[in-house]
Structures are given as C-alpha cells and as structure tokens.
Amino acid sequence: DAGITQSPRHKVTETGTPVTLRCHQTENHRYMYWYRQDPGHGLRLIHYSYGVKDTDKGEVSDGYSVSRSKTEDFLLTLESATSSQTSVYFCAISAEDSNQPQHFGDGTRLSIL
Amino acid sequence: GDSVTQMEGPVTLSEEAFLTINCTYTATGYPSLFWYVQYPGEGLQLLLKATKADDKGSNKGFEATYRKETTSFHLEKGSVQVSDSAVYFCALSRSDKLIFGTGTRLQVFP
Numbered sequence: 001d002a003g004i005t006q007s008p009r010h011k012v013t014e015t016g017t018p019v020t021l022r023c024h025q026t027e028n029h030r031y032m033y034w035y036r037q038d039p040g041h042g043l044r045l046i047h048y049s050y051g052v053k054d055t056d057k058g059e060v061s062d063g064y065s066v067s068r069s070k071t072e073d074f075l076l077t078l079e080s081a082t083s084s085q086t087s088v089y090f091c092a093i094s095a096e097d098s099n100q101p102q103h104f105g106d107g108t109r110l111s112i113l
Numbered sequence: 114g115d116s117v118t119q120m121e122g123p124v125t126l127s128e129e130a131f132l133t134i135n136c137t138y139t140a141t142g143y144p145s146l147f148w149y150v151q152y153p154g155e156g157l158q159l160l161l162k163a164t165k166a167d168d169k170g171s172n173k174g175f176e177a178t179y180r181k182e183t184t185s186f187h188l189e190k191g192s193v194q195v196s197d198s199a200v201y202f203c204a205l206s207r208s209d210k211l212i213f214g215t216g217t218r219l220q221v222f223p
Contacts, residue, residue, distance in 0.1 A: 094209075
C-alpha cells in the first residue's frame with residue numbers, strides 16, 4: 001500500500017471555526033490532491049499540488065485553502081467551517097505521469113455542527 | 114468539459130452471477146481510463162486501468178476494455194463473490210487530474 005496518512009481520521013467541530021486536515025506521504029510523489037466525497041456526487045477535486053509551494057484549484061475550491069511547504073505534507077484548511085463542508089475528505093498522491101494512477105488515503109470524516 | 118457517467122445503483126446480485134457496470138465518458142483526445150473500488154470505511158483502491166483505445170485492463174477477475182468508438186469502459190466480472198460488495202468508480206485522467214463518475218454500489222448476496 002502507498003504510504004499515505006491522513007489526520008485526523010474523524011473530527012467534529014462547530015460552524016465558524018478553522019479546521020486543518022493533514023496529508024502525509026512517504027512515497028516522494030510529486031502530485032498531491034484533496035477531494036471531498038458526498039452522496040450523489042462521487043469524488044470532487046478541491047485543490048491539488050504539483051510540487052512544493054505549487055498548488056492549483058479544483059472544481060470545488062471555494063472556502064478551502066491549501067499549503068505544501070514540504071514534499072511529504074499537504075494541508076487543507078477550512079478558514080471558517082460551514083455545515084455544507086460536512087463531508088469525507090480524501091487525500092491522494094501520484095507520480096509524474098498522468099497515466100499513473102492516484103493512490104488514496106483512508107479519509108477524514110468531518111462533521112460541522 | 115470532460116465527464117464520466119456511470120449507471121445508477123445499487124446493483125444487487127447473487128453470488129456467482131455475472132456483473133456489468135456501465136461507464137461512458139466525454140472527453141477530447143484519448144485520456145487514460147480507470148476503475149477504482151471503495152470498500153466500507155476505506156479509501157479508493159485502483160482496480161484496473163487502460164491507457165489507449167482497445168486496451169483491456171484486468172485484475173482480480175474484473176475486466177474493462179477501452180472502447181473509443183462507443184466512448185465506454187464497462188466493468189465486467191464473470192462470477193461475483195460476496196467480498197466484491199463495494200462502491201465502484203469509473204474515472205478518466207485529464208491534465209494530471211482525475212474526473213470521477215458518481216460511483217455504483219454493488220451488493221452481492223450469498
């Protein structure tokens with residue numbers, strides 16, 4: 001299995017609070033991704049990174065920011081959480097080539113009350 | 114824009130039945146195509162992939178053929194097991210990103 005660790009695995013918080021999710025990889029892969037999974041929507045890309053300090057938006061980036069200061073870590077931040085951001089969040093990594101598959105972490109279940 | 118359409122679920126089968134999960138895509142050019150599987154409480158795992166037209170991906174008894182003429186990548190298995198119960202996602206690659214279908218839940222009963 002690809003070495004991907006997401007933390008925390010579960011979190012419950014209140015509307016308006018900041019939340020940071022962490023993805024850590026041991027594979028030295030260039031690309032890292034954050035997705036959210038919601039019923040009826042499959043997986044939707046929030047942000048991704050193609051190198052240290054190089055990030056770009058996905059299709060559902062509003063309300064989220066990311067940072068990648070080291071190859072192995074990719075942080076997702078909800079500056080002021082809203083109930084619509086209750087979801088399961090997955091991190092994924094992939095090597096250089098777009099034909100290479102992405103490998104996924106086990107997810108973080110985030111509930112915003 | 115690029116998109117992936119999967120059949121609605123759940124798909125309910127008896128053990129040893131034949132499985133087909135339909136997947137069609139809309140894309141410019143020739144993206145790579147993937148099937149991922151998600152077991153309860155886990156992340157997605159790559160099941161198989163195909164990188165060009167007429168390629169057949171296969172793994173664990175599952176197969177899918179990249180059909181350019183019908184823009185399809187249907188997943189098949191000849192004899193399903195209870196342990197195959199999961200959610201299956203079809204996806205295409207575009208500019209180092211994946212575009213996923215909405216997933217199809219498979220339930221296999223003994």
